[in-house]
Amino acid sequence: MTSYMIRKFKDKLAFILSFLCVLVAIIPLGSILMEVVKNGAPALSIQFLTSPPGAVGEAEGGIASSIQGTLILIGLTSLIGVPLGLMSGVYLAEFGDNVLGRSIRFFNDVLMQFPSIVVGIFVYMLMVLALGSFSTIAGAVALSIIMLPIVARTTEESIKLVPNSTREAAMALGIRRWRTIISIVLNSARSGIVTGTLLSIARIAGETAPLIMTILGSQWFFAGLKAPMDALPLRVWRLALLPYDYAHQQGWGAALILIIIVLTLNVGVRFATRGRYTGR
Amino acid sequence: MVSRTRQKMIPSMTSFSERNNKVLDKKTGWSGDRFFKFLAAVLAFSVIVILVLMIVELTEGSLPVLNKFGINFVTGVDWNPVEGRESFGILPYILGTLITSSIALIVGVPISLGIAIFLAEMAPSVVKTPLSFIIELLAAVPSVIYGLWGIFVFRFWVRDFVEKPVSTYLGFIPIFQGTPFGLDILTAGIILAIMIIPTVSSVSREVLVAVPNSQKEAAYSIGATKWEAIRIGVLSYARSGLAGAAILGLGRAVGETMAVTMVIGNAVGAAALPTSFFRGGQTMASLIANEFNEANPVSLHPSALIGVGLVLFIFALAINVFAQILIWRIVRVRRGAAE
Numbered sequence: 001m002t003s004y005m006i007r008k009f010k011d012k013l014a015f016i017l018s019f020l021c022v023l024v025a026i027i028p029l030g031s032i033l034m035e036v037v038k039n040g041a042p043a044l045s046i047q048f049l050t051s052p053p054g055a056v057g058e059a060e061g062g063i064a065s066s067i068q069g070t071l072i073l074i075g076l077t078s079l080i081g082v083p084l085g086l087m088s089g090v091y092l093a094e095f096g097d098n099v100l101g102r103s104i105r106f107f108n109d110v111l112m113q114f115p116s117i118v119v120g121i122f123v124y125m126l127m128v129l130a131l132g133s134f135s136t137i138a139g140a141v142a143l144s145i146i147m148l149p150i151v152a153r154t155t156e157e158s159i160k161l162v163p164n165s166t167r168e169a170a171m172a173l174g175i176r177r178w179r180t181i182i183s184i185v186l187n188s189a190r191s192g193i194v195t196g197t198l199l200s201i202a203r204i205a206g207e208t209a210p211l212i213m214t215i216l217g218s219q220w221f222f223a224g225l226k227a228p229m230d231a232l233p234l235r236v237w238r239l240a241l242l243p244y245d246y247a248h249q250q251g252w253g254a255a256l257i258l259i260i261i262v263l264t265l266n267v268g269v270r271f272a273t274r275g276r277y278t279g280r
Numbered sequence: 281m282v283s284r285t286r287q288k289m290i291p292s293m294t295s296f297s298e299r300n301n302k303v304l305d306k307k308t309g310w311s312g313d314r315f316f317k318f319l320a321a322v323l324a325f326s327v328i329v330i331l332v333l334m335i336v337e338l339t340e341g342s343l344p345v346l347n348k349f350g351i352n353f354v355t356g357v358d359w360n361p362v363e364g365r366e367s368f369g370i371l372p373y374i375l376g377t378l379i380t381s382s383i384a385l386i387v388g389v390p391i392s393l394g395i396a397i398f399l400a401e402m403a404p405s406v407v408k409t410p411l412s413f414i415i416e417l418l419a420a421v422p423s424v425i426y427g428l429w430g431i432f433v434f435r436f437w438v439r440d441f442v443e444k445p446v447s448t449y450l451g452f453i454p455i456f457q458g459t460p461f462g463l464d465i466l467t468a469g470i471i472l473a474i475m476i477i478p479t480v481s482s483v484s485r486e487v488l489v490a491v492p493n494s495q496k497e498a499a500y501s502i503g504a505t506k507w508e509a510i511r512i513g514v515l516s517y518a519r520s521g522l523a524g525a526a527i528l529g530l531g532r533a534v535g536e537t538m539a540v541t542m543v544i545g546n547a548v549g550a551a552a553l554p555t556s557f558f559r560g561g562q563t564m565a566s567l568i569a570n571e572f573n574e575a576n577p578v579s580l581h582p583s584a585l586i587g588v589g590l591v592l593f594i595f596a597l598a599i600n601v602f603a604q605i606l607i608w609r610i611v612r613v614r615r616g617a618a619e
Contacts, residue, residue, distance in 0.1 A: 007505050014507035015402050021394025022411055025481075028474045029418050032429045039432075084323055091320035100321065106608075108327045110600045113479075113528060115535020117565050118334070118596065121589040124572075125337040145330055152324070178316035206422025209537035209565070213572050233424045237538060240428050248432065255425050266420045270413060 089155020154196020383469025
């Protein structure tokens with residue numbers, strides 16, 4: 001065998017090995033989706049989706065309060081996290097070319113990868129101890145801290161794609177800079193910002209760890225901002241750890257609903273903005 | 281994308297408008313613009329405020345336990361929250377975190393690198409987008425669902441295909457001792473490997489794409505094959521960025537909570553010292569998740585758990601800052617040059 005053939009062979013081998021890596025990563029994803037559908041679908045029923053959890057040990061009840069809790073958390077978190085993240089992104093993109101901007105961008109990236117359980121402890125110290133009880137609002141604050149850097153980053157990236165000529169045209173018409181940013185720049189960057197926001201919602205909808213020490217979990221429906229509440233991921237966890245078969249089946253059912261919410265957001269966003277936005 | 285190329289083609293346009301903005305800022309510093317900029321700056325600054333407040337709160341919360349146990353808190357192995365006989369040493373959980381994360385890196389990083397190479401350099405453009413989308417979906421699956429899958433499905437794969445054969449033939453080696461049960465350090469490490477794949481592969485890919493084409497062209501010009509061009513021209517050039525991607529993966533693995541909590545077996549105290557892959561262990565994050573709601577609020581127990589959180593915070597901060605610096609050197613420098 002000539003050295004050329006060996007080199008060609010190595011080239012082929014590298015191609016095959018790297019392709020195998022992709023396959024290896026797809027197997028768990030396929031298995032997870034299959035198992036969740038296979039085990040979760042039989043648990044679904046009208047009663048399961050409309051009633052709160054029953055007493056522990058009895059195969060009754062459902063996950064209605066958990067679904068409600070997750071939706072409330074998504075709403076409240078977006079209310080806090082989106083404006084904050086949006087304005088941070090605007091600052092970074094429009095005024096961020098200085099030391100302050102660079103350091104904010106750096107720590108934003110750091111916070112984006114931060115362990116969510118540490119965020120949970122932080123909000124526990126900040127709000128749960130201060131207010132004296134586990135509460136819905138503490139959960140929303142914790143999730144906002146997770147959402148903020150994601151929204152800020154995607155907003156910045158999308159605004160940077162808006163051509164400068166657009167800003168210059170607005171300037172030539174004598175429009176104030178803040179009006180330009182709000183009405184023209186943000187409008188042009190809309191699809192990227194919406195994408196980022198929806199993806200950040202998908203991310204926080206599945207967060208469990210920070211909820212343990214903020215909303216705690218509950219057997220009942222929403223009882224006010226200052227009371228504990230349930231959420232889907234929390235319910236999946238609690239059900240999975242119970243030593244009953246019915247609980248495991250309910251856990252798979254709750255997981256199915258959760259994964260439907262998360263994947264719908266992810267897949268939907270990709271299809272809606274296909275070709276227009278391809279950021280990380 | 282069109283706009284981006286246009287900006288690149290007319291670089292003077294950018295600098296002109298920036299100069300223009302600065303002039304406008306100065307001459308017509310109308311309060312509306314100033315107020316808007318100030319408001320945006322204040323809100324953007326909240327990121328830094330949050331990180332600083334975290335340090336303050338976590339330190340304050342763990343002071344009681346740090347005062348009482350001092351350095352023994354991080355070097356001790358006993359864990360007993362019963363009042364009157366309290367003892368809090370978190371060494372087993374620090375080691376548990378390090379061992380599971382190392383398994384995650386050893387298993388996950390080569391696979392992620394392979395994915396990044398395939399998607400950045402080798403794949404035909406038709407399959408690039410769908411494949412990278414599928415890999416990204418791995419990141420979308422909530423941690424708790426990985427845990428559920430881990431308890432009821434994956435643990436049996438690990439037990440039957442890895443642990444049983446290894447324990448039959450290599451069971452005499454201390455690190456492979458213990459009954460293959462599937463809920464142990466090895467399973468936790470491999471689940472973590474799966475979970476860091478999307479992060480590591482997407483950042484690696486970004487780093488690889490950022491390598492200037494001339495690197496590869498030079499290799500091709502001396503007759504390199506595709507793989508040789510990637511190895512000589514791209515991988516060696518991107519080394520520090522790839523290391524950054526791996527360390528970013530380490531950061532995720534260290535802080536990952538729910539999936540690990542559900543499959544690691546949750547040992548406590550000296551039993552949690554990671555002596556064998558096939559024994560139950562505990563990480564810092566899983567300990568907090570397991571015990572936080574059971575802790576008696578007036579005892580030292582919550583303070584000890586917050587102390588664990590503080591140590592985890594320090595780990596995560598150091599790892600993430602280091603990783604960001606490595607990645608920025610490659611990716612941002614090149615972006616800055618292009619704009």
